[in-house]
Amino acid sequence: MADNATNIQENICEAISIIAKSTVDKITYDNTIECTIIDDSNKLKGQYRVKNESYSEFDAFSQITTYNKNNRVYVQIPKGDFNNTKFIVGKKEDKG
Numbered sequence: 001m002a003d004n005a006t007n008i009q010e011n012i013c014e015a016i017s018i019i020a021k022s023t024v025d026k027i028t029y030d031n032t033i034e035c036t037i038i039d040d041s042n043k044l045k046g047q048y049r050v051k052n053e054s055y056s057e058f059d060a061f062s063q064i065t066t067y068n069k070n071n072r073v074y075v076q077i078p079k080g081d082f083n084n085t086k087f088i089v090g091k092k093e094d095k096g
Contacts, residue, residue, distance in 0.1 A: 028079040028080055028081070029079070029080060030076055030077065030078050030079060030080065031076070031077040031080045032074050032075065032076050032077070032089065033052050033053075033074070033075055033077065034052070034053065034072060034073075034074060034075075034092060035050035035051060035052045035060065035072070035073055035074075035075045036050060036051050036070060036071070036072055036073075037049070037050055037067055037068065037069050037070060037071045037073060038050060038051050038057065038069065038070075039069065040067060040068055040069045043065045043066075043067060043068075044065055045065075046061050046062050046063055046064075046065055047059055047060075047061055048060050048061070048062065048067060048073075048088060050073065050075060050086075050088075052075075056082075058082065058086060059086070060073075060075045060086040060087060060088045061085060061086070061087055061088065062087065062088035064088070067088065067091060071091055071092075072091070072092035072094075073088045073089075073090065073091050073092060074088070074089050074090050074091075074092060075087065075088055075089070076088075076089045
């Protein structure tokens with residue numbers, strides 16, 4: 001009888017774990033990545049061309065229009081989906 005109760009408890013715990021993992025896997029998060037501005041010719045419109053460490057190039061937008069080419073910036077990718085509009089959230093300050 002004790003073995004049966006133990007098996008039931010283990011099965012319940014395993015089921016809860018599976019449900020929790022499934023729920024967490026469905027949650028989407030914003031990602032923030034470090035990029036380099038490679039084109040600032042449209043900065044007065046708040047549009048910058050950036051490149052990340054994997055050398056992907058894409059447009060990112062900001063209300064700040066004082067970033068310059070070669071600045072390192074943090075870019076937010078809403079829900080981790082590169083099809084969404086990407087936003088520059090700030091400049092990376094070099095320490096040193």
